Amino acid sequence: MYFLGLLILVVVIYFVISSNKSTATGGQSFLPPIPSGYQIYANNLPIAGIKYRKAEAIRFANSSNPELGLEREPNNEHDPNAIKLIGVSGSSKYFIGYIPKDLSEQIVSTGLFDSVKPRLARIYIGKNDFIDIQYQIIGPKANKKQFEGFLESQPADSLQKEYFKFFGLTVPRNLTTGQAKQTISEHKKTCKPEEIAEWEGLSNILLEFDDSDFRETYNLKKVSKSVLSEALNQLKQDGKTYSQLYDDIDDIVDRVIKLKPELEKPL
Secondary structure, eight states: OHHHHHHHHHHHHHHHHHHHHHHHHSEEEOOOOOOTTEEEEEEEEOOBTGGGGHHHHHHHHTSSSOEEEEEEOTTOSSOTTOEEEEEEETTEEEEEEEOOHHHHHHHHHTTOTTTOEEEEEEEEEOGGGOEEEEEEEEEEGGGHHHHHHHHHHSBOOHHHHHHHHHTTOOOOTTOBHHHHHHHHHHHHTTSOHHHHHHHHHHHHHHHHHHOHHHHHHTTBOOOOHHHHHHHHHHHHHTTOOHHHHHHTHHHHHHHHHHHOGGGBOOO
């Protein structure tokens, strides 16, 4: 009986340790129940600027009972609609990044900031402190049409048009954000995984260079689309994919500065 009890204790300790390691070195799913009267507004969302708040994001990922919250940042000089994504664990708060710019505009412009909530879906930590946090935005069912209606009247954004260009799709005249979103969603169903990976690599690069925090980290001035395109084309000719270039974004910065040295801010 003594040895049986000892064996059971060892097994319990093993599973406790394995459970604790799953958050620190692997993935863990969350998806708390959706409150009554709510539904998903936006799914599989990225966190803008998480690379520059990685230490905070990892502390949040390793915290107990992690949740997410939202905070307006109306004094943001680059985007008055900016909404910060806050990791919450008990009384501790972690600023881990921003929700996508177009989504924050949609939430603020429809007056739904006080009604929507972030819903944590998954946290994954890989090698070399790679971290991925997936989440959703949920809101009242009664306001879903109001939320989606905003998109129908807004012109398609530059990244949506870039998607059309990347895949050789015709950009319809007066294309709205809602129409573009629907077309892109349907088109992705016909794409190969490697094509989607390449698009995501390019779109992430474009988002990074459009982010002021990213440019500040590299002491870069605003980079024009033509200069960035030239840098990417040159690196692509060296045999690199967009996915590889996003993982080694320093190479793009170096090539941009080589093309236009005046884009590097003096230290």
